[in-house]
Amino acid sequence: MxxxxxxxxxxxxxxxxxxxxxxxxxxxxxxxxxxxxxxxxxxxxxxxxxxxxxxxxxxxxxxxxxxxxxxxxxxxxxxxxxxxxxxxxxxxxxxxxxxxxxxxxxxxxxxxxMLEEPAGIAFWACGGNPANEVATYFYATELPSVRFERGDSVDTGSLVPTGSGSRYEASFGRSIWIKGDNAIYRDPDPDGSEWDCVLASNG
Structure with a gap:
């Protein structure tokens, strides 16, 4: 026994x-x-x-x-x-x-x-300038996350509560607030530049 x-x-x-x-x-x-x-x-x-x-x-x-x-x-x-x-x-x-x-x-x-395939990809044209592009790669992690690519810079952020749309916050004040095909993107530069963006394409 x-x-x-x-x-x-x-x-x-x-x-x-x-x-x-x-x-x-x-x-x-x-x-x-x-x-x-x-x-x-x-x-x-x-x-x-x-x-x-x-x-x-x-x-x-x-x-x-x-x-x-x-x-x-x-x-x-x-x-x-x-x-x-x-x-x-x-x-x-x-x-x-x-x-x-x-x-x-x-x-x-x-x-x-990029440990998984992104759940979605979106390219944004910001500030009325198609060359001012922000790429966002969305990941279905337990807390939904995003990868930002703008020029040579790469950053990551997490979904935060908001009254409408989807808002992701990253480091040093970087964020994107998405409402349909429009978004407000905030850059972490010293001035904290903020642009209105439109969806250019989906990946």
């Missing part, structure tokens, strides 16, 4: 491990890590983001040029993100802060490194 129960525990061990986060909970130190170890959904989000991060590293390692520098940058970025996640102890709602951090990070990794 003991052998039977031992066998059952061995069979169940992978399932238990699968429910936990990607890190060793016996070494959890921050309030964020301790809560993640106690919360099955946060643990799932941790595994999801870790898988996305590993996939991004694979993409970086396959770059023809600048792979090592890009890998170092991605690793530093991930360390910075973890540090930011652990700062959630300052938030009024620790769990919501942690979950939001994971959701945004998944979107950033998928959109920046």
């Amino acid at each position: 003991r052998a039977f129960f031992a066998a059952c525990l061995l069979l169940a061990a992978p399932a238990f491990a699968q429910e936990g986060p990607s890190f060793d909970c016996s070494k959890a130190q921050s309030d964020a890590e301790q809560l993640i170890c106690q919360d099955a959904d946060l643990a799932r989000l941790d595994r999801l983001v870790t898988a996305r991060y590993v996939a991004a590293l694979d993409v970086v390692e396959g770059l023809d040029t600048g792979a090592e520098r890009a890998k170092q940058s991605l690793r530093a970025e991930q360390r910075g993100w973890i540090k930011g996640r652990d700062e959630c102890w300052k938030a009024d709602d620790l769990r919501t802060c942690i979950a939001d951090s994971y959701l945004r990070r998944e979107g950033e990794l998928v959109a920046r490194w």
Whole structure:
């Protein structure tokens, strides 16, 4: 009988491990890590983001040029993100802060490194000038995300609540607020330029 129960525990061990986060909970130190170890959904989000991060590293390692520098940058970025996640102890709602951090990070990794096929692509002509083009690639991540391309710049953003249309916010004030075939695009330049845009084409 003991052998039977031992066998059952061995069979169940992978399932238990699968429910936990990607890190060793016996070494959890921050309030964020301790809560993640106690919360099955946060643990799932941790595994999801870790898988996305590993996939991004694979993409970086396959770059023809600048792979090592890009890998170092991605690793530093991930360390910075973890540090930011652990700062959630300052938030009024620790769990919501942690979950939001994971959701945004998944979107950033998928959109920046194009880890999936985009759910949609739109090209916008802004400021009445067809040459002033903004390309947006939309991804069906758990929190919908977008990849911005304008000239040589690339940025990523996440869907935020709004009363109408769809609004995505990125870094340093960049955003796009889409209402049908029209959008308001805000650039992160020092002046915070904002343009009315019209849909030029769909990908």
